[in-house]
Every structure is written in C-alpha cells, then in structure tokens.
Amino acid sequence: MTGQLVRLAETDRAPVAFRLDGRDMTGLQGDTVLTAILTGADSLRPAEFGPERRAGFCLMGACQDCWIWAEDGVRLRACSTPLAPGMRLLSEAPDGWPA
C-alpha cells in the first residue's frame, strides 16, 4: 500500500514493528507515530464532523488534527509521539470510549 508521505532521506535506520487497527506495519527508529503510519497508509483516522479522513495538518502539536488511540484507550498525538516497538494503535476510539 502506498502512503501519503514519501521517505527521501535517513532511510537506513532500524525497522520498528507496530500494529494499526490490527494490521502489522513497520516504521523506522526515530519516526513519529504519524510518519510511521502515513508512510504506509494515506490517512490517520476518520473526521468526527465530516465525511473525509484526516492525516494531520501542522505537525507541530498546535492543531490537534492527529489524535489517534492506543488499544488500551490512551489517546495520543501522532505528530509528537515517538514510535515505539510493539505499539498497538487504533484510528478510532476503542468501543465505549468517549471521543
């Protein structure tokens, strides 16, 4: 699957495995969660107030467009969270969680 983001440099870092919505994915050490997801997928999450999907906007922690979830219910800002090995992520709030 092609991603929204394209790697142009610094590609010889160690791979880091993680899961998004139950699917196995791979990022690189030093990636943010946003980079890791969007180099393999074209968006992060559905929009809450419209039909479109969202993929972050500012990448500097100011717009809050990139909030996704961990399977244990913790909400995280994908553009400013470093990727860690074995992360289990969800593009939508786990069942029963208020958005």
Place this chain on the structure above:
Amino acid sequence: MTRVLVVGAGPAGIRAAERLVRAGLRPIVVDEGARAGGQIYRRPPEGFSRPPEKLYGSEAGKARALHAVFDAMVASGQVDHRPQASVHAIRDGVAHVGAQRIAHDRLILATGATDRLVPVEGWQRAGVFTLGAAQIALKAQGVAIGRRIVLAGSGPLLTLVATQLLAAGAGVAAVLDTATLAQQAGGGGGMALARPAVTARGLAMRARLGRLYHAGVRLDRIAEDAVHWRDAKGQAQVTPCDAVALGWHLRAETQLADLAGARFAWSDTWAQWLPVADPMGRAGPGLYLAGDGLRILGADSAETAGALAANACLNDLGTATPDTPRLLRRARRMHRFAAAMAQAFPWPGVPLDALPDTAVLCRCEGITVGQMRAAADHGGAEANRVKSLGRIGMGRCQGRYCQLAAADLIARHAGLAPQAVGRLRGQPPARPVPIDALLED
C-alpha cells in the same frame, strides 16, 4: 534566587536563557520540543545523520551555535530544561504544565508562531498540510508530504519550503503565490534597504523555482486529486497533486501572553491582534515577550529579542546590561525589514468574500462559512459572540487556524474593518490536557 521561567526554546528562548545564566540565575525552560531549537532550527531525533548544512542551508552556522549554547547549559545544570512539556495555563505567578505547577517570579514568553491560514474550499482533506508542516516533515523526519506537491499561499516560507523540497528530491507540481508581483515589488524595496543580503537570497531561491512559480494567483478549491486555481490573468487552471501545503506568512502564538495578562492592539502591518510591549519586550509586571510570539520578525530577530527580554528582566532585578543600546539598534533594523516583508506578502482578504457557504471554515469541527455568516447575522458582528453562537474558535486547535479568517469574514460580511469585530479572548487550556491534570484546580 529569583525564579525565572522561560517558555519556548527556539532562538528567542535560548538567547534569553543564556543571558540569565550569565547573570548567575538558573532559569527553568519549558519547551514542547524534545530537543531545543524551536521550529526553524528544529533538530531530528537521535539517530538521524544529516548534518546541519543539509538541514538548515545558509543558516547552519546559526543553528549549530544555538544548539551548542543550549546543550552546554543543560549539561552543566545551569538551566532546568523541561522538554516535551506544554504550559496550558498561567495564573497568579504559577504556570500549569500538565499536572505540574511551576511557581515563578518573572516570566519570559518565547512561544513563536504558527502558520497563518486562510480557508480554501476542501482544505479539510487528508493530504492538506501547512507549509510549516511540510518543512518539519522534511527536516525532522526526512519525508516529503506527497509525491506531487502543490505549495500555495504567500510569504517567505512558501519559496523557502519549495526550494528545500526540490533540493531534497521531492516532486513539486506548482508554487502558487497569492501575492501579486506589484505587491511584492512594493515591499521588496524596503526589505532590500534593511537587509540586502537576506533579500538577495530570497530572490535567488525564487529564481530556482522557475516555471513552477506563479504570482497573483487565486485559489478556487482543493479537490480529491488536484488544486483548482486562477492565474494572474484570471484563467482557470488545474494542477493534479496528491498533497497540498498552505500558509500565508505566520501568526504569532499569543495565547499564553493573553493568559499572563498582556494587553493587545490591532496591527495593520501584520493584520492580526498582537501583544503590546515596550521595545525590550516588557508587557506587564514581571512579564516579558520575545520572538515571533510578539512580532513576526523571523529567527535572527528572535535571537536579538530574546537577549533584550532577558536584559529587561535583569534591569528590573537591578542588574545593568551595557549592550542594550546596540541590541535595540539591531532590533529596529530587523523590524523595518519584517514590516516591508509583511507588505510584500499581505493577508489576502478579498478572496474570503468569494468563499462559498459550503466551504469548511473550522477544520476541527467542520463548521462552514455559511454557518458562521448565519451566526453573525443572528448575533451581530462581534468575534466572541459569534464564537459562542457558532463554536468558531472553540475546536481542539483553540482557534489557531480559523480565528483570523473568521474575524475577517465576519467583518467583510458586516462591512466593517477587521479590528472592529474584536479579538477572540484566550482561554485555558492553551493545549488540550488530560482531565486528571486539571482536577486539583
């Protein structure tokens, strides 16, 4: 010892902290970044290998110097550095940082700026980013925001980011500048007088863009796989793309200054409400502002402003600072350059009138231009009233990306000047925080 809190570790915050340390103080520096540098001199995470020359081009020496000064102060324990931390409220001399409370006697805010945005129909789509985001993706992560990128807006970042993307091997489909060549020529003379070398560098970059660059453009809409626009002659154009970066110069990040009690005044030059401060950055008792969070003057000027704000703080504590007159002279020259630049790349107010009612104004909550116009019809042309009626400026970005356009739209809708509709007041939290961080309040 006097407790001085510095918020922000970009060029202004670093130079402020350096002065305080030299005067024997041990400031606390709270910064959202993992490593000091701010947005313009942002550093990639550990393990990345591109040297500063690759990341910052002609500004590599400045970046190196700032990083080295700050890292040395942290290593020797001369500053108390709190990285990856956001101040979300300031009250009675106490800053709230998550669940932490930081009491302080003096406060230096060097909070920087974010991109200034104008809504474009379709800008809520995935794959639309800010110009700043395109630059951060490239510098801090080594990625391009897409395979065929359209950069649109106006201001120094537009040309800079386009040039950086091309140099890194990214696919740039078009660079669409909403400023006309006449506007740019009008401001360009003043820029060249104040800072000839910097102006020449900007023109050389522009030349490198060649036929990708179009001036005097009007953006119609961002579709699924293309940007629809009009060239300077009014001809309809379509540029296929899979990513868009938007930005119209910068917007000062002033929420914390607001919470800390700064007064604000409308600035025609920068077309935004800005905090009021004296030439050294004093904005209230024990409150000092520096860098782009006070005036959009850029990184070089931010270093000077950071030094001046620290000098003001030290003077108020009874310490003399003999180099203040020299710094003030430099600050005045920087100010002339930046004011001319703001004139060269102005806020593109007029196209707002053409925005259809269906266009999204607030990206956070999908509120449309039509809903906002209806709220203004119903409640009157006052920013805070429209906010409570229409939720404009209440989304998760706290109005950062819609409030300037919203105020201008309300004003245009009512036939008023933008400053006549008032200023959206800042409210904590300045960043969303987990609820348990607020519980003890």
